[in-house]
Amino acid sequence: MEFFMKKASTAELDAFYPVREECRVEVPKTRFRLRAGKTLSARRWHAAFSEDGHLDIASVLRRIQRGGIHPAIKGVVWEFLLGCFDPSSTFDERNDLRQQRREMYVRLKAECNKMVPVIGSGKFITTPLVTDDGDPIDGAPNGARHDVSDKKVIQWKLFLHQIGLDVVRTDRTLVFYESETNQAKLWEILSVYAWMDNDIGYVQGMNDICSPIVILIENHADAFWCFERAMRKLRENFRCTSTSMGVQSQLATLSQVIRTIDPKLHQHLEELDGGEYLFAFRMLMVLFRREFSFVDSLYLWEVRMKLDLYFHPDWFQLMWAMEYNPNIFSSYETSSAGTTPPNASDKELKAFGKFERNNVKTGYTEQHGALSVFLVASVLETKNKQLLKNAKGLDDVVNILGDITGNLDARKACNEALKIHKKYLKLHLQNVKS
Template identity: 25%
Template sequence: MWVSNWVEGGIRSFIGSATGGGGGWIWSSVDGKAGWWHEGLVIYGVTAMAGLALAATLVISTRRGSLRSPWSRRIGKHPLTRHQWNNFFTFDGKLRDGGIKFLKKVRTAGVEPSIRPEVWPFLLGVYDLRSSRAERNVIQAQKRKIYEKLRRRCWQLVNHGDENSNGQESSFSGTLDHIVPKESSTPDHVIVEDDENSIADDTESSFSESSIDEEPDSIRISSASTRLGEVDPELTKIASSTGEIPKPPQRDENFTTWQRIMRLDAIRANDEWRNYNPSQAEVSRDNAVKFATCVGLKDYEHLEPCRIYHAARLVAILEAYALHDPEIGYCQGMSDLLSPILAVIEDDHEAFWCFVGFMQKARHNFRLDEVGIRRQLSIVSKIIKSKDSDLYRHLEKLQAEDCFFVYRMVVVVFRRELTFEQTLCLWEVMWADQSAIRARIGKSVWGRIRFRAPPTDDLLLYAIAAAVLQRRKMIIEKYSSMEDILRECNSMAGQLDIWKLLDDAHYLVVNLHDKIE
């Protein structure tokens, strides 16, 4: 290219300009990578100092042509490895520097699949970034008990409903007693006492290593908590002698409705996850059917054993979540968010708490008043308006400036537009941002990170806006209605480059986060 030869031959310093006719060229070095930039690029910051030439501190382009970001090149090659993960911990099991280097690595390089089960609980707030190994062991035991209580409460509600309708005890009771004996004294069948000190006192219990025949994770029994890591005070007062579970007023009907919907959604769930976790795909039909029976799953005869097993796990955890967060309960789409977590996390109680951590933000997607959805669509609209006024004006002409055409992307967090592995990659980068914000790690800490993109609670929305902006030319030139754009968005499934998308999203964060947030 004559342009490249001209620049390389004529400019030997960090900056060279040719401003005649409004055009210009800049030679700069970012993170040790030197190169030339075309006039279409926008100089983000320029510093003038006496006796020195002008220096461009950061250059960003909306059209980078054939240039590849060093961030996107780095992503696919060097995710967080087992060796690096182990080295992040001190001798007592604490993350060094409060987890800052760990989060930097994840948000710029992702996580190696083999260590995701260990890493995700940190990203999702199940464990504090500053916790020690001993503290995590205590938290782990406590959270398992809370999940078991939630599952017990689910059983009580199911049995109560069956007794009212049939005048006799549900057949579930016999199944439950067979799998988890009420008075078992063995560690394989942990039964939680409901006295006031039960959670605090019994912290030495460990995770069961029993087989699926002895105690399937999917039907471990339970009760509730109000927020992540907090035990519902009412449940701790239940007398173990009566075995009674207080019935939430006017919620039986809601729970029955939620159960019906979640069971249908669980049966319809796809099996993309099976290639990711072959061990879960090897479950026998007998064991899969046992799980299904325990959670009241029906009409699953046409499914393979692995899909029956997965559906039963979905139901068990979604039921528990509906009681944990009765304001949200269950809505269609939540199973899409849980399914990838189940593929990564094999213990149900850990998967449940990871899901709770995910839903702390995602729950707003499922509010009946849609306040959370409208807020997020508004942010996507603001990003597009700030970055590309021509595209925004075209959307206004089509009465699509509210960005309703990305509704599905927001609700199920890009799940249906990305492949299974792409979903995991996007989510863990997004969670790393949210984890940094939860830990109150200041923006100054990220000063040396590539492109200086600060963590944001809304990385998903920047990624959605980036996906739309990547198609700006087609939208402006070919589409004449919101329905056309909606079809284009729905056709993105399987067509997106996740690392290019994250690259573009981070560029938008650098440019716009001060205006948008």
Template identity: 40%
Template structure:
């Protein structure tokens, strides 16, 4: 999540990849070795979510260490020091929500605590994201939702078509939007369904609402499969849905290219980069994949698209996110 964290850990990246894949990463075991390796790596670094050991816990970014990173006005003055703790042991769950807002860029390091308090209040008030006011009898409140748009939203009226030049076009737009909502619901009920948190229908509804609003306010991207996996941690982490939305939106700013429908996506570029890294760091695995014609690395597509959310456990994926 933090580029600075990645730089601090860059010298050992090659060793990690070698270790994860193994010297004998042939005979069809590369995929399994990679998944087991990444999971072990995260556990060895430390699992800040589930009762970390005293040794690993001592390396974790704890509240007392985090609070020393601020001056009297609330400006962050020791962020690099905090990043080192994050890389070594993750973030204490009690401060994870606050720390992630800085890692994602929701707040500038130079912002004061008073400015952040006001900005948070403005975001919650102005968006009305998840109160009943964004919905009306027709399915949404156009005035409220239109105020949230962050890019080239369509001008046609989704409900009655009075601004559309064609009734047929209006019906097509309505059908398209209803299909988007259907896809969101289908994906949400399958996302992290093993968590007790999502045993409550209210929490699944929260995720659906956030994805629907994002699809509306960023129509050039819309909704794509995989977004629910990226959103889920924020829904769990933040009680206020507006906070969860803004963190998700900041993450998608970095990953929006991954969900492009035309041209080479960001994931394809990342796969190409991974192939070049593998050629240097694990020659045996590189040669094996070349021999079987797997240069495309399609088996790793999902890993990069949803940031290992489905390859790692929920807790492990949070730790992995904090590393990158």
């Protein structure tokens, strides 16, 4: 594996996620490279487990931050980074838990299949099944009739064709989605999730979060629960009401960060009526899936996973690794927030991602100060001069930031985000004390 990585470091990693021939021109080249001795390889991953299955998560996080995750093991590593499994569990305990979850998914899918038989058939739909009042549409594959007073069923059925329309547009440049079976897998997982999470249901953009997981994890049930864990971290991004939107709190934090580290730029944006930073909505909503290639977006996500997107798998892993918190598993299983001792020792802190470690050390507890916010801040800082000189209105801001699509270096952006994070914490604490 190490020898292979040396050869692959100069080859296109997109070979792991082949692009349709007719789409090659529009797909940006990946900037991420496998780096022998730094990228987490299969050999290093397996060596991180004890004989009975305990995972040395600290060593894994360090290597992910240095060089990302090799595509051959990306899916199984993500399950740990997203909190599907406790690193301190054994092989047997994880096998038992995986089997329980698979059985639970079978039950959820069966519930959905009774209402809409297309679920689990390897097919999917793109046309409405019911009217807004719940009346079946002639010719639609509705399955068993239901009580029109059951608003949950009606709302869920209304989601299904929109999910189908979004699935058709998801990562359409990839060979993987030339297969109707693979498209149906994405549709099925999103549909079952929308049934289970009645509070959020389905919101456009969730398909962009789910797609890499569907590609990386073959088993439908395992992919579903990995997505469910990802949504536990991201679901508030998709909660929208008549008076607020899901990422509004993050936009407010972004405003605070730029006001603190670059007051001149913040003042300029306010004068352009952009002080609410709505132009950054999409970046935060779907974690840069549109700004980076598939491979780079996955790398970015992995860093974020460690700290607590066209289709580039390596951005995804980087973000979550940097935000990794060892309390993540217990908090997911109990649906309550994990806590970190304020007097955590240096040894205990090693189990945290670098970004989260800085928060713990400084006592910074801002709930919405995620790495993604500081990544947007880093993008704004790289465009500082251009924004100050050329942006005469919000359309100019959008156009200037639009130029970054496919042109950002994930590793550099993460490094800059960490620098801004550190600078912000220092200035923030100074302001609090004063």
